[in-house]
Amino acid sequence: MTKTYQLVGIGNAVVDVISQCDDSFLDHMGIGKGIMQLIERDRAEVLYASMKDRVQTPGGSVANTIAGAGALGLSAAFIGRVHDDALGRFYAAAMQDDGVDFVNAPVPGGELPSSRSMIFVSPDGERSMNTYLGISSELSSDDVPPAVAGQAQIMFLEGYLFDKDKGKTAFLEAARDCRAGGGKPGIAISDPFCVERHRADFLRLIETELEYVIGNEDEIKSLFETDDLEDALAKTAAICPLVVCTRSGDGVTVVGAGERFDVPVTKVVPVDATGAGDQFAAGFLFGLATGRDLEVCARIGNACAAEVISHIGPRPQADMRSVLRSAGLLDG
Ligand SMILES: Nc1ncnc2c1ncn2[C@@H]1O[C@H](COP(=O)(O)OP(=O)(O)OP(=O)(O)O)[C@@H](O)[C@H]1O
Numbered sequence: 001m002t003k004t005y006q007l008v009g010i011g012n013a014v015v016d017v018i019s020q021c022d023d024s025f026l027d028h029m030g031i032g033k034g035i036m037q038l039i040e041r042d043r044a045e046v047l048y049a050s051m052k053d054r055v056q057t058p059g060g061s062v063a064n065t066i067a068g069a070g071a072l073g074l075s076a077a078f079i080g081r082v083h084d085d086a087l088g089r090f091y092a093a094a095m096q097d098d099g100v101d102f103v104n105a106p107v108p109g110g111e112l113p114s115s116r117s118m119i120f121v122s123p124d125g126e127r128s129m130n131t132y133l134g135i136s137s138e139l140s141s142d143d144v145p146p147a148v149a150g151q152a153q154i155m156f157l158e159g160y161l162f163d164k165d166k167g168k169t170a171f172l173e174a175a176r177d178c179r180a181g182g183g184k185p186g187i188a189i190s191d192p193f194c195v196e197r198h199r200a201d202f203l204r205l206i207e208t209e210l211e212y213v214i215g216n217e218d219e220i221k222s223l224f225e226t227d228d229l230e231d232a233l234a235k236t237a238a239i240c241p242l243v244v245c246t247r248s249g250d251g252v253t254v255v256g257a258g259e260r261f262d263v264p265v266t267k268v269v270p271v272d273a274t275g276a277g278d279q280f281a282a283g284f285l286f287g288l289a290t291g292r293d294l295e296v297c298a299r300i301g302n303a304c305a306a307e308v309i310s311h312i313g314p315r316p317q318a319d320m321r322s323v324l325r326s327a328g329l330l331d332g
């Protein structure tokens with residue numbers, strides 16, 4: 001039986017292992033502060049062993065967004081690959097516990113384990129990610145059932161999967177299936193370095209298939225190789241109907257539907273910035289899927305991001321529907 005989803009995400013399925021540390025530890029271990037570095041298995045084992053008071057939690061950028069939107073009440077599905085190992089089964093069960101359909105069962109056999117990211121959180125809340133990509137980045141068109149893509153009102157793609165050709169092909173087909181079913185596909189740009197590696201393909205996908213783009217300042221600027229954010233926003237808006245740029249504690253800029261506006265945030269020092277952009281997207285897309293205007297969508301996004309940066313971990317711990325109700329952003 002086919003089912004209509006308000007939101008379908010496709011992304012890396014990653015278990016996050018999070019621990020707090022000071023910056024001298026990052027230097028000592030050769031960890032780049034504030035970025036995502038891909039690492040091999042040996043390094044993953046060394047970093048894992050070095051972590052004090054580890055917290056293990058399901059992560060993955062778009063997966064975090066889908067879990068957050070599911071917790072807000074959207075009917076949602078996530079497409080990603082885990083191995084049929086302890087980590088993978090933990091991951092799939094956690095998505096389902098959040099009310100999200102985890103479309104593909106854990107994959108048995110093969111060599112590649114489920115993916116994990118060792119995340120170190122500094123005293124200023126900045127997170128430094130060290131990701132061992134196992135089976136997750138092998139996602140291809142075979143993992144994306146056209147019936148699911150074609151039944152998505154909104155689809156959210158994760159830029160990181162652009163690193164492999166089969167991921168690019170899967171995105172192109174999924175976006176076309178989504179549009180053919182009357183849905184709106186869009187992308188989380190994920191990372192400026194990923195844009196650097198695949199700029200022409202990113203721009204082509206955005207221009208030809210996508211209805212919206214969500215990214216932070218560095219990601220949006222990287223699309224057009226400029227340091228001028230206004231220039232980058234204007235150029236992105238010229239090829240895509242809706243552009244949403246998060247600017248950490250400096251607010252959010254939205255360009256779309258013939259308007260451009262900024263929505264401020266109350267600047268804080270995050271406890272843990274992990275998942276800030278992901279939960280902003282969860283709130284924003286919840287607003288979009290439920291027909292709210294763009295300014296309210298951004299305010300809901302900011303409320304979701306504010307919650308997630310107030311604690312360790314990339315997914316909400318509070319009942320976000322009550323938080324939104326108290327903020328006057330949700331009735332009933
Ligand atoms: N210092 C801060 N003070 C208040 N809100 C913040 C702060 N940092 C982030 N946020 C909230 O989180 C949202 C996303 O943050 P940001 O622009 O840093 O995205 P990001 O780089 O994708 O985040 P991350 O990669 O850490 O998940 C912001 O739009 C804002 O709502």
Ligand SMILES: O=C(O)C[C@@H](O)[C@H](O)C(=O)CO
Binds near residue numbers: 014016060061127129
């Ligand atoms: O970008 C972040 O702040 C974190 C996430 O996107 C996420 O949990 C992740 O990609 C690592 O698994």
